Amino acid sequence: MKYVSLFSGIEAATVAWEPLGWEPVCFAEFDEFPSAVLAERYPEVPNVGDVTKMNWKKYRNKVDMVVGGSPCQSFSIAGKREGLQGESGLMFEYIRAVREIRPRWFLWENVPGALSSENGEAFRQLLSEMDKLGYGLAWRVLDAQFFGVAQRRRRLFLVGHLGACPPRRRTH
Template sequence: MTYLSVCSGIEAVSVAWEPLGFMPVGFAEIEKFPCELLKQKYPAVKNYGDITQYEKWNIGQFDILVGGTPCQSFSVAGKRGGTADERGALMYAYLGIVETYRPRWVIWENVPGVLSSNSGYDFTSFLAGLEECGYGWAYRVFDARYFGVPQRRRRVFVVGHSDNRTDLAAKVLFEPESMRRDFKKGEEQKQETSENVRGSSEITMYLAHPSDSRFKEAEKTMGSVTAHYGSTGGGNTSLIVEPTYFRRGGNYKYHRDKKASTLRNSASPDCFDLVLASEKKYIRRLTPLECERLQGFPDDYTQIEWHGKPAEQCPDSLRYKAIGNSMAIPIMRWIGERIKRIEEKIK
């Protein structure tokens, strides 16, 4: 199967789908660092750049359109400009690509905040746009921690199929067992998955930033509290494992003796550091390699040559942002596998 990946970033989609035999016909990315990575990793695939210029692309036919348009204006951590923000309005450019090229499948990803943005009108207008183009659709919120990576990352995934095949779109996102309301079986699966994910991350961490004037005081009061936590930075891209430890718009919550206190941090989101809860407390930065593993990327995937310097000198800040703005690879592979299975049955 062939696919066009838009808002490509560092191409989690291609990493996820390469084992499935899917072939990219093109990318669409404008950020400098991801563009350079795409050039080095996928030299034979054309980067079409700005998705608002889709009418000039002349790509031809492909099977799948996939991409997650910018989420900042939809996130509950931001100003929530929705589609009134030019970044949020890019979802209409995505619909323009759907209307122009009419791929058999469409996959769109965004933050859960899109469901309530503009009282739900923004998301409704996106789904209505798919219907106007003749697509049946289904959507579901997935959390990456249930797909084998040690982070909590909830995202909305919309799958559409041409010829108004809502049934096929639903088969991608929903399992027959859950539709039959088999509560006992579902509960057993939930417990098994949670235990596996929890066991995959043995290091206990706190997220904070040493530039905050209250950081040292907070460090002293945290004691031996434990919580799994990871973050890649990059705006609305927090990666979290335990549900009681979370970040929202610069707010960091710690728990000690079941009492919560909040430390506000207005520092750069690209420079998150970690306090490890152990017998000997110390501070260190979450490494880019750890962030790559949180998303399911191969080790050192984002370590590329940059501005004539060797890969070993690639700036960490650029890597953090690119990884944080990407997708969880296991989820994309799961979706791809189910599409492939459906296509094989149809044939």
């Protein structure tokens, strides 16, 4: 599986997916320190930098997934709760990337506060936009402590699949 990573940070997704053979096609990270980590750890993967300046269409038909978590501070209950007026408004850049690339899958990660930010309007906008693009959607809040990480860290995961998902196979 080939993917584009937005708001890459130090790229936890690639660390998790490397053993599966999944391949990053590019990273999009703007901040200096995480960009230096990416350059050192993944020198063969380009970092395109600022998501607001990218034409994502060149990745259409070249990747299977777009992954990323737009900045969460404005959604976080520990933050100022600025919603989409703050940095969390970069969520629309994530939507634009998915619209231009049209991957089979996308994965968006954020803090659980995204569900209640602006009385739920911000998350509703995200769901509405992805639905208009033809994605089937599912989301869950998961806690890292149940996945072998020695900390309580709850995160919201939204997964989208382009078109109808295949029917589940019977397991018994």
